[in-house]
Structures are given as C-alpha cells and as structure tokens.
Amino acid sequence: MTFKNAIGHVGIFTHELRAEDPALTPTLLEAAGMLEHLGFGAIWLGGNSDVRHAERLVTATSRIVVATGITNIWHRPASVVAEDRARLNSTHPGRFLLGLGASHAELTPAYRRPYSAMQQYLDGLDSADHPVTPRARVLAALGPKMLELSRDRAAGAIPYLVTPEFTAAAREILGAEPLLAPEVGVVLEHRAERARPIAREFLRYYLQLPNYIVNLKRLGFDDEDFQDAGSDQLVDSLVIWGNDEEIRRRIHDFHAAGADHVAVQVLTSGHETVPLTQWKRLAEVTL
Secondary structure, three states, rough: OOOHHOHHHHEEEEEHHHOOOOOHHHHHHHHHHHHHHHHHEEEEOOOOOOOHHHHHHHHHHOOOOEEEEEEEEOOOOOHHHHHHHHHHHHHHOEEEEEHHHHHHHHOOOOOOOHHHHHHHHHHHHHOOOOOOOOOHHEEOOOOOOHHHHHHHOOOOEEEOOOOOOHHHHHHHHOOOEEOOOOOEEEOOOOHHHHHHHHHHHHHHHHHHOOOHHHHHHHHHHHHHHHHHOOOOOHHHHHHHEHHHHHHHHHHHHHHHHHOEEEOOOEOOOOOOOOOOOHHHHHHHHOO
C-alpha cells in the first residue's frame, strides 16, 4: 500500500504534538491514540519536526501514519535522517512519512539556493546506507520548480497556506499519480467577528515571510491584502470557518480541486496544550 492510499482523505496538522517537554508526553500519546480512534488518516507534525518527534507517536498507535511537516533540510543532515527513518521503519514499517522543506531565509542563517539545496539533500537520502526512497518522502512545495521536484523525486507535495485554486494548479504540474496534501487552517466558529480575529492571529506570522507573499501574489492577491494581518478576502481564502456544512463544503473544495488528502490545522483562540475538543468536533464534521 502506498502512503497515498494509507493516509485517507483527511488528517490533522499539529504543532502541539511535537512538543518536547517530557511532562507533556502522556498527553501527547493519548491525543495521538484519540486521533487514530476518531479515524483520521495521518498526523502531520508542524514546525521543525523530525523522526524523533514522530517515533513516540508511532509507537503509541497501531495504524495512523505520522509525518513530518516539515523536517528542515538545513538542520539535520540527510545521512542522519535516513538512519533515523530506517530504524523506525524496521520496527513499524509504513507508519512514517518524511516531509521535507527548505524553510525560509528569515529563519535559517544557512539558507541559500533552496531548490539546489533540496536536490542535494535528496541526493544524500538516495545515497545513504539505508536510503529513503522517493515513495517514502514528500516535499513542501509552492513554486513550480519545487512542485516539479516533488513529482520527479518524491511521492508528492505538501503545500502550506494555499487555496483550492493553488491546489488545482499544483495538480496540473504534479499529474495524476503523486500525492497532493495541502495544509488548511480551520476555525470551528460560524461568526465572522469571532472567526476572523483567530485567523488573523494565525496569519500574522506567515505574512511576514516573503515565500508565502510571493506565492499569494501569484494567486492574485496584492499588497493591500497583506496589511493588518490580512484583508477579509485573504483571510477567508486561506482559513476555513463557518457552520458545519460550510466547513465540510470548503474542505471538499480542496478535494474537488485535486487534493488527495487535506491536512487540517485547527486554529483556536485559547492556549490549549492539545485541542482535543476541537479535533473531536472536526471528526464529526469531516469523517
């Protein structure tokens, strides 16, 4: 079975479950088990995550795929990642999917020529003592060249902060077979006056990063849309909110545009360690 088949149509994108505080480990493992029980196909670990963060969740569950979203290619050598992945795969085959990304110049001092660097990193995975084959890795891709690399040297693409329109264009580049699994932010709130502030708090950080701005301009947004953490049009295009039927329909829009899988990131106004209540409701809406 390929990862495309194994992860189903909907997964959870979470920064919370990659937390490194040992005191939180029991909570994280319980949450992973709950997501599996609810029927989600994958857990995508946000931030600069790696095999170590995924391993504890894999060992605490029996079916759900755990993926990195992303492992930063500047932070861990390909040879080390390949060895870590081989160790995990030897005991839990088919349960870990390596998501790779080049991050952003603003966050990585070593950042240079990200497309070439990604090619070299994939070369390193290919030539490792225990190679990570293309079918076991996916790439964070926004621009056409990185999408082509996702098609030619990986199992597919995991774009972040995108729209159904982007998804349709990405599918054209990828072709029919590669996995296309966009991340999508969702606020489980039907009132605009409550949903949009939560969405803007989330977007504020990303709208400072040029890679996202360039991609959003390709989609037709302009400088005015990026002021004050996003115009209403931008917010409503990038973050799903509404009643249950509206949320269900808008997630379906990504599938209709060509996504095989949607990695849903639940956004909240609180500071929950893990948004268990929201994940349970999302399962009722989407699964």
